[in-house]
Amino acid sequence: MIAPDAPILVFDSGVGGLSVLAKVQKVLPTAPVIYSADYAGLPYGEKSEIEVATRVCAFLGRLSERYAPRLVVIACNTASTIALAHARAVLGVPIVGTVPAIKPAAEQTQSGVIGLLGTKATIRQAYVDRLESEHAKGKTLLRHAAPELVAAAEAKLRGEAPDPVIFANAIGGLTDQTGGDQIDQIILGCTHFPLVEQELAAAAAEAGLREDLAFVDGSDGIARRVANLTEGQPWPAKPSVGKFISTGPVEQIEPYRPALLRYNLTQIMSL
Incomplete structure (x- = not known):
């Protein structure tokens, strides 16, 4: 059984995944959300494949153990094209990736x-x-x-x-x-x-x-896929406070706070 407050975990190297989160929130407006950004590893596009795969799997593993998400969205094209199969092999929850449209x-x-x-x-x-x-x-x-x-x-x-x-x-x-x-x-x-x-x-x-x-x-297709995979699951009656979790220091995220509020991401913390 999935609890109504079980979150959707959205992952990106930075804030790019907000473009995906916006579409997910349109189709699932009350879905609890944890947005995770690996600022300590940004930018992914300059890293080797093994570096990206290792970081993504380790980060998602820690977050999944701590927050028990109902579903994970890898809202990063680089991470998805490199690490999607690896993440699916090690995590016990559905994972939706992001690939070039x-x-x-x-x-x-x-x-x-x-x-x-x-x-x-x-x-x-x-x-x-x-x-x-x-x-x-x-x-x-x-x-x-x-x-x-x-x-x-x-x-x-x-x-x-x-x-x-x-x-x-x-x-x-x-x-x-x-x-x-x-x-x-x-x-x-x-x-x-x-x-x-x-x-x-x-x-x-x-x-x-x-x-x-x-x-x-690919954001519209991702949102449809998330809605399909969670069809019939219970959701809260109204939107809940979203969390923004970064591998960098909290102070690094403060300049983004006004933008994050538009996505109901009001709690900023460091992993």
Whole structure:
């Protein structure tokens, strides 16, 4: 039996997973939430596969023992493409991962040219190669590593104004490739990136990309999957106080407090 107050555990290297949490909260508005950020390990995109897999499994193991979640969401593309299978092998709860939204982008493209923005670790994964082979046959997938967007999204959540050059460079990394001017779908292959979608859209318009350009991420599909896996389970009658747990010092998270309050994450603590 699952208690109504059993939480959903949302995990990311930083605050990028908030873009996923927002969609989960829309479909399950009273779900108890524990959001966990591995700030001591940020950024994941610059780490080796073994480092990421080890950190993710160790961190989720400790949190699962302490809070007994009903379900875990790995709201990080890099962590999911590297460590999802490992985490499922060691944790005794359902785990929903986050992978680049190549399938919906391939289904929606009219030009046949798709862009993928991600971290260095994500875009080089064989997992992404398989997604392309399975879902984007006959399409052109252009990949570009834009790790600077992670820091830009984090800065925006702190109330700072990121440098517009960051977004221009990210878009340019796609358009400078052969056929890049025909991109009509850009996959945001890191959960941090939807947090700066407006800035990326402005840069794309400035670069003269197609008017029918769309940005695609996997958050809606994740929310539907979470709702499906928890269908019929009991929930509290009203939203409860959410917890934000970081591997870094609490003081490091204080600048994010106003943003976290928008997601009902009012308790900030260090692991």
